[in-house]
Amino acid sequence: MLEIFSSFPPNLLMFLAAVLFIAGCVRGFAGFGAGMIFMPIATSVMLPSTAAASFLFIDGIVALPLVIRALRLCDWPTVLPAAIGAVICVHFGAWLLASTDVLVLRWSIFAIVTGLLLLLISGWRYNGKATWPVSLGVGAVAGVLGGISQVSGPPVVAFWLSSAREPAIVRANLIVFFALSSVGTFFAYILNGFFTLQVFHLLIMAIPVYALAIYAGSKGFSKANPNLYRKLAYVLIALAALTSMPALDPLFR
Structure with a gap:
């Protein structure tokens, strides 16, 4: 058993377990946000590709019970095209993760996420019909961000929150979207060789911790109170923007 965890010192495992528990509680409550919490911290202690592949596997396995319950509530006409866009474009994001300068990617993510947050805070609402092309485009942007950093939430969160839908519907949309889009991400990460032995070592600790946290959050x-959901979503998007900003590395890394 000690050999299994040889890639991760005990103090690092305990630290990652604490981060994963917080991230899982947020994921269980909001339906998204775990990647925004886990990824910036994890990439400070391991390769970005290892952190992204580990989180994808952990979340894909543990969040299945949430998906089953959300299937009945989600708005399929908007979720399905968004998921298709994400599945297609996640390959481009994974390619960028494997081949592009990390600093350029992080500044790009910061600019996109910050812009989306400012739109929401301004009170802007998308009053048009959520057509297939619009949903497909939103999903495509989310897919690219997910392939790069496992932070695909802000585009779809901003899109569905702007429609003033009930928190339960928004949460269900997000849960089902992430489940469907993760299928494409798995294939993209396999093709790029991101699932290393170190990833599977981390799963032994991570899966039970994350499962308990998701249960508590749900x-x-x-x-x-339903009003709490929208406020938490804004905070999580702001957190994603701040933690992805390279200029703040001395504080977060």
């Missing part, structure tokens, strides 16, 4: 959502 219980919290069922008892929370």
Whole structure:
């Protein structure tokens, strides 16, 4: 067993477990946001590709119970085209992760996420019909960001929150979207060789911790005030922007 964890010192494993627990609670409550919390911290102690592949595997396995419940609530006419756009474009994001300067990618992500947050704070609402082309485009942007950093939430969160849909519908849309889009991400990461032995070593610790956290977060959502959901979504998008900003590396890394 000690050999299994040889890639990760005990103090690092405990630290990552604490981060994963917080991320899982947020994921269970909001339906998104775990990658925004885990990825910036994880990439400070391991390769970005290792962190992204680990989180994809962890979240894909543990979040399945959330997906089953969300299938009945989600708005399929908007979720399906967004998922198709993400599945197609995640390959481009994974290619960028493997071949592009990390600093350029991080500044690009910061600019996109910040722009989306400012739109939401301004009170802007998308009042048009969520047509297939619009949903496909939103999903494509999310797919590229997901392939690069596993932070694909902000585009689809901004899109669905701007429609003023009920928090339960928005949450269900996000859960199903991430489940469908992760299929494309798995294939993209396999093709790029991101699933290393170190990734599977980390899963032994991560899966039970993350599962417990998602359960706790989902219980919290069922008892929370609906107005809290939108506020938490704004905070998580802001967190994604701040933690991806290279200029703040001395604080976060």
